[in-house]
Amino acid sequence: MSDAETLFERIIAREIPAEIVHETENTVAFRDINPQASVHALVVPKQRYRDVGELAEADPALLAEVLTAAAAVAKLDGIADSGYRVVFNTGADAGQTVFHVHAHVLGGEQLGFFGRGDG
Ligand code: AMP
Numbered sequence: 742m743s744d745a746e747t748l749f750e751r752i753i754a755r756e757i758p759a760e761i762v763h764e765t766e767n768t769v770a771f772r773d774i775n776p777q778a779s780v781h782a783l784v785v786p787k788q789r790y791r792d793v794g795e796l797a798e799a800d801p802a803l804l805a806e807v808l809t810a811a812a813a814v815a816k817l818d819g820i821a822d823s824g825y826r827v828v829f830n831t832g833a834d835a836g837q838t839v840f841h842v843h844a845h846v847l848g849g850e851q852l853g854f855f856g857r858g859d860g
Contacts, residue, residue, distance in 0.1 A: 779849030
């Protein structure tokens with residue numbers, strides 16, 4: 742897990758490459774390396790919190806900045822009107838693999854149902 746803990750920090754620091762699509766003083770957005778939709782970006786706060794619950798408790802204004810950045814990415818990618826999904830996987834049952842909170846921004850096509858994965 743230690744590699745996963747530092748992965749997004751290394752992208753933020755430009756130590757490993759990523760296709761960065763949006764940046765603010767406190768957030769960075771980049772393309773997911775394994776896209777699950779035509780548009781799939783990740784928005785991360787530069788300051789590391791483990792998950793969205795920890796971020797919400799510690800710094801709700803920063804969480805709002807992450808969501809504002811997600812909306813900006815949707816606009817930049819031309820999916821603000823067609824629709825998109827913002828997802829925070831949180832913990833093991835949700836399949837969170839990188840423990841630096843990140844919002845998935847998914848769209849650009851009709852998305853499937855979500856939940857148990859059998860819909
Ligand atoms: P999660 O499973 O919610 O923790 O999401 C982690 C996401 O990070 C996955 O969708 C991965 O495809 C993505 N990911 C892992 N490594 C990289 C990377 N080097 N650059 C971009 N996205 C990555």
